[in-house]
Amino acid sequence: MNVFKFGGASVAGAEDIKNVLKILSTQKTNLIIVVSAMGKTTNALEEVCNHYFDRTGEAPALLEKVQEYHVAVTLELFGNREEEIFRTLEKLFSELSKILSGEPSLSYDYEYDRIVSYGELLSTAIVSAYLNKQGRKVKWVDIRKYLKTDTTYRAANIDVELSGQLCRKAFTFQDTFMYITQGFIAGTLTNQTTTLGREGSDYTAAMLANLLDAEQVVIWKDVPGIMSADPKKYPHTEIIPKLSYREAIELSHFGAKVIHPKTIKPLQNKKIPLFVKSFTQPDEHGSVIRELDERLKLPPIYIDKDDQLLLTLTPRDFSFIVEEKLSEIFGKLAKYRLKLNLMQNSAISFSFCIDHNEAILENFLCELKEEYKILYNKNMRLITIRHYNEETIHSLIDDKDVLVEQRSRLTARFVIRTGDEKKSDLFEF
Ligand code: ASP
Ligand code: MG
Numbered sequence: 001m002n003v004f005k006f007g008g009a010s011v012a013g014a015e016d017i018k019n020v021l022k023i024l025s026t027q028k029t030n031l032i033i034v035v036s037a038m039g040k041t042t043n044a045l046e047e048v049c050n051h052y053f054d055r056t057g058e059a060p061a062l063l064e065k066v067q068e069y070h071v072a073v074t075l076e077l078f079g080n081r082e083e084e085i086f087r088t089l090e091k092l093f094s095e096l097s098k099i100l101s102g103e104p105s106l107s108y109d110y111e112y113d114r115i116v117s118y119g120e121l122l123s124t125a126i127v128s129a130y131l132n133k134q135g136r137k138v139k140w141v142d143i144r145k146y147l148k149t150d151t152t153y154r155a156a157n158i159d160v161e162l163s164g165q166l167c168r169k170a171f172t173f174q175d176t177f178m179y180i181t182q183g184f185i186a187g188t189l190t191n192q193t194t195t196l197g198r199e200g201s202d203y204t205a206a207m208l209a210n211l212l213d214a215e216q217v218v219i220w221k222d223v224p225g226i227m228s229a230d231p232k233k234y235p236h237t238e239i240i241p242k243l244s245y246r247e248a249i250e251l252s253h254f255g256a257k258v259i260h261p262k263t264i265k266p267l268q269n270k271k272i273p274l275f276v277k278s279f280t281q282p283d284e285h286g287s288v289i290r291e292l293d294e295r296l297k298l299p300p301i302y303i304d305k306d307d308q309l310l311l312t313l314t315p316r317d318f319s320f321i322v323e324e325k326l327s328e329i330f331g332k333l334a335k336y337r338l339k340l341n342l343m344q345n346s347a348i349s350f351s352f353c354i355d356h357n358e359a360i361l362e363n364f365l366c367e368l369k370e371e372y373k374i375l376y377n378k379n380m381r382l383i384t385i386r387h388y389n390e391e392t393i394h395s396l397i398d399d400k401d402v403l404v405e406q407r408s409r410l411t412a413r414f415v416i417r418t419g420d421e422k423k424s425d426l427f428e429f
Pocket of ligand 1: 007008036037041042043119184193197198199200202
């Protein structure tokens, strides 16, 4: 059995969904298809949710746009409104409208999950109806019944034991060769909807593969495979045909966006290979992440993280930054769920990079400012070069303003200033 995952871009329009059919039509093994919300639907539903939660009154109008988009794509696929799928869409959208006509609860995260999850319910309903109509028999599964999580809304943790039991009962392949189900969403024991974190469909695919002992996972993307750099930013890029699980985990830790960071572990544990392939060139080899014994010679791989904050904390009493102080700072980072993207300490200061999140920054800094003088730079870019050599470093940073530099045997990292250097970007909190 194989697991295929189609991301938002691969089901964004009618032509894309037809292309999914084309890819599936050559498949002969048992298959579970995991699908994300169409195009940018998750962003749009996030907006709907925010307006609902803030009671601006604009949520219904925004929802209507989402509905128009889904209906338009469906109409293009089916050509007429008589099909059952239009009733299904109406039902799903009227459920959403009903939520919006009520009062939001006090939990934003809970509201978020129950609203945003419709993106995947809609996309799978449409794709499923289309495949069946075209004679590609596929069974639609509501994954919320079988992938069970705790109640950490927006970042739910999967109950592996229970989900394994339930999924093995749901995906038996007795009456079908092919199932279609939602990425990103799941359910609690009491059937509340949860989500696994943005871009979490890859993780769903990996978990299903793990729980059901799949032979392989294929992630179909709008890039030809795992690239050595973002082609939009770097002039010379190449496809990396083979990577070890370990390398892939390191890359996604440093911020490579091709795969969701939690995806690799469940596959590595069961030695299931993960293919990343282009949905526009399905016959090309793409990339594979798998167990590899040999030490591969990899080209330099560039990973950019934009919109970084570079903070420097200095104790106001000029005491040293020792372990107790660091553990205090780490505690605060954990409390605000801020991921340390890079850190460096000296005797009396501690510098680190985090993603810029305006919503929590002030509260976070308030907790530190009694004890520390806080300086920070906004709009920094953190560049990681895996498998660097001197030449790649020179060509990257020679004309840049580097604020922090770190090198280990395999990895070089630089925090650089972006944009207009004259515009002062140093702040004191
Ligand atoms: N639709 C969700 C998102 O955009 C999940 C995914 O695409 O993997 O975050
Ligand atoms: Mg998506």
